[in-house]
Amino acid sequence: MNTYPDKRFNLPIPGQSTERSTDQRSDPLLLTKNQTPANPKGRAADVATVTRFEFVDDIDGKPLDVDDVNVVQWAWLGVEYEFETSTANLDRIENGRLPVSTLLAKSRRTGGRKKSPSHSSASKPAATAGSADTKAIREWAQQNGYEVSDRGRIPAGIVEAFTSAH
Known part of the structure; x- marks a missing residue:
């Protein structure tokens, strides 16, 4: 098939034989998606897009x-x-x-979220002592013969004893 001198387009010369080739790259009638005679490598072309909302x-x-x-x-x-x-x-x-x-x-x-029916539980355990109270509980426990460390969690029995004493 005779083509124009510019090989990028691979278009037949008007009036010449239009034999069809099975080679997709050389036949403009067998172009794939995004391929056009002006864009034979199939790169995405810059196109205007209009979005309409209904x-x-x-x-x-x-x-x-x-x-x-x-x-x-x-x-x-x-x-x-x-x-x-x-x-x-x-x-x-x-x-x-x-x-x-x-x-x-x-x-x-x-x-x-869907609210599930609330079920009341029995009784909730008492809240733990705050940081301000822990110092007072530790001092009271040491003065009353309880063994308590200077840092860390205070055993619940000591907290209950402190609460009942005050």
């Missing part, structure tokens, strides 16, 4: 006008939700004509 009502699925978008953030049992809706559907929600089950099904979860 708002859709999360409650009924209908397209929304940009001026009619209402973002609603709400919480149910400690879980936070969010959805976008129209003013008409917002009125239905505010007037109680839309059940909570529908809102839960149509909303996106955005945070929080």
Whole structure:
């Protein structure tokens, strides 16, 4: 196949034989993704990108006008939700004509955790003594014959004895 002097394009000369080669690199009709006659190595070309946003009502699925978008953030049992809706559907929600089950099904979860029922435990152990009290407990314990180190944890029995004595 005869080609133009510029070998980058490998295009046939008009009016000449157009035999097809099975060699992909030399046949412009067998180009792969991103390959064009002007870009035979397939490097990504610089192209303009346009991003278009379209708002859709999360409650009924209908397209929304940009001026009619209402973002609603709400919480149910400690879980936070969010959805976008129209003013008409917002009125239905505010007037109680839309059940909570529908809102839960149509909303996106955005945070929080479901609160589990709280169970009261028996009694919690007493809090440990603060750093200000530890010095007083150590002095009292040493004066009353208890063996206690100068540093570290004070045994619970000594703390209880100190608490009952005061």
